[in-house]
Amino acid sequence: MMLKDQIEILLVEDDPDDLELTMHVLQEEHICNRIQVARDGEEALDFLFCRGPFSLRDPDRHPKLILLDLKLPKVDGLEVLEQIKRDQRTRALPVVILTSSKQEDDLVRGYRLGGNSYIQKPVDFDQFRNTIKRLGYYWLLVNQPPPEAAFDGETQDEIPSRV
């Protein structure tokens, strides 16, 4: 059941150029229109947990995909990832790390914390475009989103098995 105003992608990106270019590709390729942008980690968490300016948001309406940059002001990307994957209300959400870094540390921690995918932004724009296009199709169209039950109770102990 999909509502018209349901947010499909939460794009967490602080760099205005990256934001611009990512939005450009997503819209140009008609991947989706319902994109929520968070410019730092705190804003992303506020949105996801319906806090602060998002306190009126319906917590049961989850985005289908989170595109997460790692280097973010206030709360950094890995911290955001950790909170998402630790909380039963959000841990089923697919998170794709989209970052400039190819540091092994970041890769390791990204996957250990439960990131679903890790993509380095290619320098070449054509490649970047292809990448965004492919991941959008895959996560929004090919992939079956988690059902409501995936966000219910159970214990947090399951997280490590997923790592």
Added chain:
Amino acid sequence: MKISKEHNHRGRILVVEDQGVVATEIQRCLEDDGYEVTAIATSMEEAIREAFRSRPDLVLMDIRIQGEADGIDVADHLHRHFALPIVYLSAHDDRDTMLRAHRTEPMAFLFKPFKPAELSRTVEIALNRSWVEVRDRERTFLSVMDAIGDAVVTTDSQGNVRFMNRAAEELTGWRQELALGVKATDVVHIVNEQETGAEGFCALLNVDGAPESDSDHEYRVLARDGVYHWVSIKAANIDGAGPSSIRVMVMQDVTRRRQSDQALRRQADLLDQSHEPIFTWDLDGAISYWNRGAQALYGFSPLEALGRAVGALLPAAHPSNDGAWETALGRDGQWSGELTRKTKDGQEIVVESLLVCVSDEAGRKTVLETGRDITSRKGAELEIRRLNQELREHVSELTAVNRELETFNYSIAHDLRAPLRHIDAYAKILLEHADAGLPKEAQNYLGRMRQSAGRMGCMVDELLELSRTSRRELARQGTALKSLLEDVLFELKSEVRDREIEWRIGELPFVDCDPTLTRQVFANLLANAVKFSRPRKLAVIEVGQTWDQGQMTLFVRDNGVGFSMKYADKLFEVFQRLHRREDFEGTGVGLATVQRIIHKHGGRIWVEAELEKGATFNFTLDSPAEPSRGPEREEIAVVAGAR
């Protein structure tokens, strides 16, 4: 003391009588009985003189004689000083006089007038009594003599032995019977090291009058049985001068004392010679012994140290030391530990000390301290501690610098790549959107903008790779270079399918190296060889090994464009390029990376090249100190041609 008697007459008698007739009558009477009258003295002075000269066996003394003193005084004197037996001749018998006379212990009283027979009987009884007493005294004397521990020898005026006691017999090894009449110098055989020993002894033998001793000198006496004794000698001349004088020598055996003295002295000498500081002090603090080692360490001479309070002489630099050892000495009788003290010249030294409390028989307590100067050791310990501290600081600085470097790399990766991406992206979008409207030249520029961005992206990536390589820990393991090289070639060949390349791969050894990094060395060198031989219709690329003085060298050779050797030293610097970018792509990081990897292995890399005649990169993977054995000749086998 005269102890021998002559028996050639019945007795020698001195008559003291101032009445000539009486005296003559007495003399006649005595001589008739066979006695010798040594003299007839008529005064007190004469009586004493004669008694001293002739030593009579008996004195007949008239109580009343000329002069102030009466006969009792004279008799008293003779009896006391010459032990002469006295017989009084008296005409009156008042109580006082008799009482006084009795006190002089006379042999008998003869009251005038007396008959010759009376005189004879009285004299005979007195003499007999006197001789019995003498014999008693003599026996007592001999017992006493034998009982005392010192050796006693008497000689006559000629120096011949007249008497020796048992101790003297033991000392000399002579029996008295054999020694009598023998020269004392033969009996007491002096064998001093110094010549003066015997002379001093002779001088003692000839001593005149009062007792003399040579306390400074000790004599070494060789007994008949060959045993040596050390003695001190006292000598005296008794019984006056002249032929009848007697010399007495008392010799004390000091051999034992000398031995223990010597042993003590030797021990003290040894203690003194020790380089270790050794000194003692009484519990009240006064220093009682101070050896040379103590002088050397603390600077005070024994004169300066002895008698001083130890606390005053050697003040503890840190007063906290004091209480600890005082308590321990009282409780355990000893203490050991480190003391910081000041020497005479004010220098502070650290001494590892052992304090032992010793009690003598009287219960007096003395502290014996020995020690060792550990100042330099302490200094070294401090220095080591300081250096370690510095090292720790440097390590933490280094760690901090490394962390900064990593942060720097991280921001390069993130922050530098981002604008490049944006430039490329905007240029691309611009091209797409304004495709038709833009002049060809502008389109060209936009294209080159994108190329520049792309190249810089590569540079950043390679730079990151270089720094990652530098920080990587070497993981050496036995590696077959041959198969490692085949892996590299497999990847490389797929990229150069359109090229005509002859690969000459020689024998390659099994070496101890980090395979991942070594693989990168070959990959970079071979990529270069492929790249710079591109203008050749048939590129020839060789890989092999050579041996030089036991050291194995690997090489990669191509027949490419080469370069002038005058730029060879720039070749391995980051971003240094020897060719134009439009001719040969690249960032100038590859060879820098190769060099770093080889240096990490302890090896070296050098190049031989000539412009238009190819280049050869030679390198080793370990230091020359540990060469491995292998074939001496270069072996190159042509493995495959082309493709």
